[in-house]
Amino acid sequence: xxxxxxxxxxxxxxxxxxxxxxxxxxxxxxxxxxxxxxxxxxxxxxxxxxxxxxxxxxxxxxxxxxxxxxxxxxxxxxxxxxxxxxxxxxxxxxxxxxxxxxxxxxxxxxxxxxxxxxxxxxxxxxxxxxxxxxxxxxxxxxxxxxxxxxxxxxxxxxxxxxxxxxxxxxxxxxxxxxxxxxxxxxxxxxxxxxxxxxxxxxxxxxxxxxxxxxxxxxxxxxxxxxxxxxxxxxxxxxxxxxxxxxxxxxxxxxxxxxxxxxxxxxxxxxxxxxxxxxxxxxxxxxxxxxxxxxxxxxxxxxxxxxxxxxxxxxxxxxxxxxxxxxxxxxxxxxxxxxxxxxxxxxxxxxxxxxxxxxxxxxxxxxxxxxxxxxxxxxxxxxxxxxxxxxxxxxxxxxxxxxxxxxxxxxxxxxxxxxxxxxxxxxxxxxxxxxxxxxxxxxxxxxxxxxxxxxxxxxxxxxxxxxxxxxxxxxxxxxxxxxxxxxxxxxxxxx
Amino acid sequence: xxxxxxxxxxxxxxxxxxxxxxxxxxxxxxxxxxxxxxxxxxxxxxxxxxxxxxxxxxxxxxxxxxxxxxxxxxxxxxxxxxxxxxxxxxxxxxxxxxxxxxxxxxxxxxxxxxxxxxxxxxxxxxxxxxxxxxxxxxxxxxxxxxxxxxxxxxxxxxxxxxxxxxxxxxxxxxxxxxxxxxxxxxxxxxxxxxxxxxxxxxxxxxxxxxxxxxxxxxxxxxxxxxxxxxxxxxxxxxxxxxxxxxxxxxxxxxxxxxxxxxxxxxxxxxxxxxxxxxxxxxxxxxxxxxxxxxxxxxxxxxxxxxxxxxxxxxxxxxxxxxxxxxxxxxxxxxxxxxxxxxxxxxxxxxxxxxxxxxxxxxxxxxxxxxxxxxxxxxxxxxxxxxxxxxxxxxxxxxxxxxxxxxxxxxxxxxxxxxxxxxxxxxxxxxxxxxxxxxxxxxxxxxxxxxxxxxxxxxxxxxxxxxxxxxxxxxxxxxxxxxxxxxxx
Numbered sequence: 017x018x019x020x021x022x023x024x025x026x027x028x029x030x031x032x033x034x035x036x037x038x039x040x041x042x043x044x045x046x047x048x049x050x051x052x053x054x055x056x057x058x059x060x061x062x063x064x065x066x067x068x069x070x071x072x073x074x075x076x077x078x079x080x081x082x083x084x085x086x087x088x089x090x091x092x093x094x095x096x097x098x099x100x101x102x103x104x105x106x107x108x109x110x111x112x113x114x115x116x117x118x119x120x121x122x123x124x125x126x127x128x129x130x131x132x133x134x135x136x137x138x139x140x141x142x143x144x145x146x147x148x149x150x151x152x153x154x155x156x157x158x159x160x161x162x163x164x165x166x167x168x169x170x171x172x173x174x175x176x177x178x179x180x181x182x183x184x185x186x187x188x189x190x191x192x193x194x195x196x197x198x199x200x201x202x203x204x205x206x207x208x209x210x211x212x213x214x215x216x217x218x219x220x221x222x223x224x225x226x227x228x229x230x231x232x233x234x235x236x237x238x239x240x241x242x243x244x245x246x247x248x249x250x251x252x253x254x255x256x257x258x259x260x261x262x263x264x265x266x267x268x269x270x271x272x273x274x275x276x277x278x279x280x281x282x283x284x285x286x287x288x289x290x291x292x293x294x295x296x297x298x299x300x301x302x303x304x305x306x307x308x309x310x311x312x313x314x315x316x317x318x319x320x321x322x323x324x325x326x327x328x329x330x331x332x333x334x335x336x337x338x339x340x341x342x343x344x345x346x347x348x349x350x351x352x353x354x355x356x357x358x359x360x361x362x363x364x365x366x367x368x369x370x371x372x373x374x375x376x377x378x379x380x381x382x383x384x385x386x387x388x389x390x391x392x393x394x395x396x397x398x399x400x401x402x403x404x405x406x407x408x409x410x411x412x413x414x415x416x417x418x419x420x421x422x423x424x425x426x427x428x429x430x431x432x433x434x435x436x437x438x439x440x441x442x443x444x445x446x447x448x449x450x451x452x453x454x455x456x457x458x459x460x461x462x463x464x465x466x467x468x469x470x471x472x473x474x475x476x477x478x479x480x481x482x483x484x485x486x487x488x489x490x491x492x493x494x495x496x497x498x499x500x501x502x503x504x505x506x507x508x509x510x
Numbered sequence: 511x512x513x514x515x516x517x518x519x520x521x522x523x524x525x526x527x528x529x530x531x532x533x534x535x536x537x538x539x540x541x542x543x544x545x546x547x548x549x550x551x552x553x554x555x556x557x558x559x560x561x562x563x564x565x566x567x568x569x570x571x572x573x574x575x576x577x578x579x580x581x582x583x584x585x586x587x588x589x590x591x592x593x594x595x596x597x598x599x600x601x602x603x604x605x606x607x608x609x610x611x612x613x614x615x616x617x618x619x620x621x622x623x624x625x626x627x628x629x630x631x632x633x634x635x636x637x638x639x640x641x642x643x644x645x646x647x648x649x650x651x652x653x654x655x656x657x658x659x660x661x662x663x664x665x666x667x668x669x670x671x672x673x674x675x676x677x678x679x680x681x682x683x684x685x686x687x688x689x690x691x692x693x694x695x696x697x698x699x700x701x702x703x704x705x706x707x708x709x710x711x712x713x714x715x716x717x718x719x720x721x722x723x724x725x726x727x728x729x730x731x732x733x734x735x736x737x738x739x740x741x742x743x744x745x746x747x748x749x750x751x752x753x754x755x756x757x758x759x760x761x762x763x764x765x766x767x768x769x770x771x772x773x774x775x776x777x778x779x780x781x782x783x784x785x786x787x788x789x790x791x792x793x794x795x796x797x798x799x800x801x802x803x804x805x806x807x808x809x810x811x812x813x814x815x816x817x818x819x820x821x822x823x824x825x826x827x828x829x830x831x832x833x834x835x836x837x838x839x840x841x842x843x844x845x846x847x848x849x850x851x852x853x854x855x856x857x858x859x860x861x862x863x864x865x866x867x868x869x870x871x872x873x874x875x876x877x878x879x880x881x882x883x884x885x886x887x888x889x890x891x892x893x894x895x896x897x898x899x900x901x902x903x904x905x906x907x908x909x910x911x912x913x914x915x916x917x918x919x920x921x922x923x924x925x926x927x928x929x930x931x932x933x934x935x936x937x938x939x940x941x942x943x944x945x946x947x948x949x950x951x952x953x954x955x956x957x958x959x960x961x962x963x964x965x966x967x968x969x970x971x972x973x974x975x976x977x978x979x980x981x982x983x984x985x986x987x988x989x990x991x992x993x994x995x996x997x998x
Contacts, residue, residue: 386794
């Protein structure tokens with residue numbers, strides 16, 4: 017069993033194609049792993065029966081030499097993607113009992129490519145959070161532990177915490193995530209795996225419960241860069257049902273992994289060297305640059321002058337959009353309804369009971385910044401700064417092919433830490449948010465361990481719709497780093 | 511100046527002028543909704559024309575319906591307005607049970623159509639230009655139904671997401687009659703364009719009316735908005751009432767509160783719906799689910815080339831080609847079908863006679879019978895046939911009215927009725943002379959009086975002769991022959 021769980025996504029794909037294993041065997045292994053890993057609380061809903069059916073169908077196709085790019089591969093689906101007939105919660109009480117009559121475009125693309133669904137993965141409520149501690153369905157636990165002992169439970173990062181924990185602890189061979197300000201990349205860094213946010217518009221947002229529409233983007237969470245390339249190819253594509261989806265052909269991302277970065281220019285933005293940043297993060301970053309240099313790339317110091325405004329800008333735009341996107345959860349048509357004596361009272365009761373504190377905080381912030389008299393000072397100004405941030409990157413890409421930065425300012429922290437102060441929590445996204453605002457692609461690759469033995473990732477950013485370069489450089493970095501540390505919990509290892 | 515003067519309202523302390531601006535919501539004619547594929551037909555069973563987008567299911571996204579954009583552009587062109595090839599959809603946020611998204615997608619700062627104008631036709635035949643400030647596209651809300659249960663409200667989302675054009679006028683309107691003329695003209699243009707059916711009863715056209723009063727020449731006063739007028743008659747009543755109400759308040763030393771009001775047609779009064787303080791903060795911001803709406807100049811030019819002849823152009827042509835008065839022309843061009851009907855009747859005939867017969871007899875009878883022109887028992891060919899019989903002296907105008915009444919009743923054509931009833935005009939000199947002789951013989955005394963200088967009796971003789979002929983004698987010939995005979 018553990019041998020099956022040892023296979024990466026692409027290895028399992030090859031083994032299935034070569035008929036060395038079957039999807040049913042692989043899927044059963046993961047159903048067992050989900051059982052074993054229940055303590056991580058990575059899944060909100062498990063769908064083993066569905067998985068078995070899908071695996072059987074995949075095996076039939078594989079036997080005939082047919083099947084899609086993801087045929088027979090059992091994955092987890094972040095519970096922000098609407099899945100037909102399967103409970104979809106966004107980790108919120110307010111979506112109690114909601115079973116969509118439709119399938120999100122990205123999940124449908126994956127099923128069409130042959131992927132097998134293991135279940136719906138836990139996340140921060142409405143994807144709002146950086147530690148997966150805001151879910152109505154409870155905290156997700158990081159499979160890693162600090163090396164110093166004490167066995168303190170750590171957060172997996174967020175918001176795609178369930179996805180990252182599941183892939184890291186081998187409860188799923190890969191998982192979908194969504195990234196609004198770092199929700200794929202930061203948890204990937206915290207869990208020692210790969211997380212990729214593609215360019216805004218690369219994957220359809222249709223059927224993904226919306227958090228902040230101008231920022232939300234789906235992407236893969238995988239064990240390695242090649243897996244990310246495979247899975248992104250299956251997720252991406254133009255969708256006429258999403259007006260912001262890009263009408264571009266999907267390249268063969270795996271083919272981009274040539275291993276050759278000679279002559280490429282990699283930018284190191286000086287503004288990402290922040291006050292109070294842990295020494296080990298800075299050291300890791302330098303090491304990463306060295307690795308790329310050794311591989312033949314040229315390291316170029318660059319400036320992204322508006323970086324320091326990114327976080328405040330993000331925390332205006334994202335809550336503003338969220339406050340409007342979440343208005344539909346009103347108890348009238350679906351999900352939770354708490355009755356009241358009048359329509360207004362019903363709204364108040366429903367939303368008071370249905371939303372958690374962090375969601376309420378952001379709805380309030382968002383409502384405030386859009387209010388008459390404040391709009392110009394907050395929202396409009398934030399949009400202007402956003403344009404400047406985007407221009408920073410446009411200018412930089414005149415000089416370099418990709419940009420290397422840390423993914424997060426720290427390793428995973430303990431559940432309970434950083435919880436008293438929302439601002440401290442928001443700082444987790446300081447390195448990931450600028451790319452979200454600019455809409456550019458980014459990947460987090462595990463490169464080393466912190467002093468107390470926790471994984472640390474580096475982030476590579478690329479030009480709009482140039483995921484190929486991001487993956488290519490990420491792949492080289494991954495090979496050079498040779499990260500092979502394992503978390504404390506690893507399904508099938510006992 | 512004299513025209514403006516006639517619009518003034520007499521208050522206890524002097525004259526007042528009403529200032530009116532209208533926001534008309536016109537439902538776009540399109541098969542599907544503004545941002546979803548659901549159907550838009552009126553009168554369907556509740557909640558049968560609702561897509562996942564219209565019911566605001568999680569993760570659903572709007573996609574613009576090109577046909578609605580085309581209709582807005584056509585309408586903009588019909589209003590001689592600036593077409594904005596770059597416009598933006600915004601979210602207007604507020605909570606209501608029949609607004610599933612919790613926001614309405616509308617256009618706030620950058621509408622698809624900018625400034626234009628409408629020329630309205632006033633009852634005295636004069637015209638006046640009313641400025642159009644903008645036209646924008648937006649979604650309609652659903653419908654709340656409160657009268658089905660004592661404790662619950664029901665929601666019908668069929669209308670949710672249907673495309674509306676909001677057409678905003680400048681505050682250029684100065685009376686209830688002008689407001690009525692504005693709505694009629696706008697409706698006429700929309701119907702010509704086929705962009706809105708203008709059916710106010712079904713709610714596919716509704717008006718919010720902003721009313722304020724001022725002393726002539728002074729600054730605008732504080733306005734009140736009367737919401738959701740769906741009848742021109744009620745709108746006029748509401749304006750009259752509201753202006754009077756405001757004048758009374760000001761003349762009593764009070765001030766007008768800016769507020770939204772509703773008109774109650776049963777009581778004939780407006781009443782407060784919500785004050786300015788209670789007004790929503792809509793928190794408008796550009797909808798991040800939609801890209802800005804952009805289209806090419808060619809698209810606009812293509813639509814321009816496809817526009818029909820619009821009411822103003824048609825009216826001008828009717829005046830110059832057919833020699834009609836402004837008043838008659840305005841009436842005949844209000845509906846495209848009426849104008850087409852008229853042109854068929856007028857072709858090859860006396861155009862003024864044709865206009866008179868349509869406006870007086872045909873419209874009069876249709877009105878009385880409560881019929882539309884399309885349901886008229888008298889079609890173009892039949893009305894034309896009647897006019898031909900007048901023109902060639904087969905019947906007199908007087909007889910023609912009876913013939914028309916019979917036509918309207920039976921649907922028969924004029925010639926048949928004239929034949930059946932023997933109504934052919936008598937133009938035989940001998941026959942008319944016989945009638946005159948017989949009248950003169952029986953009225954010998956009156957003949958003597960006439961001949962002794964009582965000229966006024968001439969009319970009496972004409973009447974007698976016509977009566978004898980049962981109205982069929984040609985009146986001109988009767989006159990001529992009578993004069994000769996009486997002269998002896």
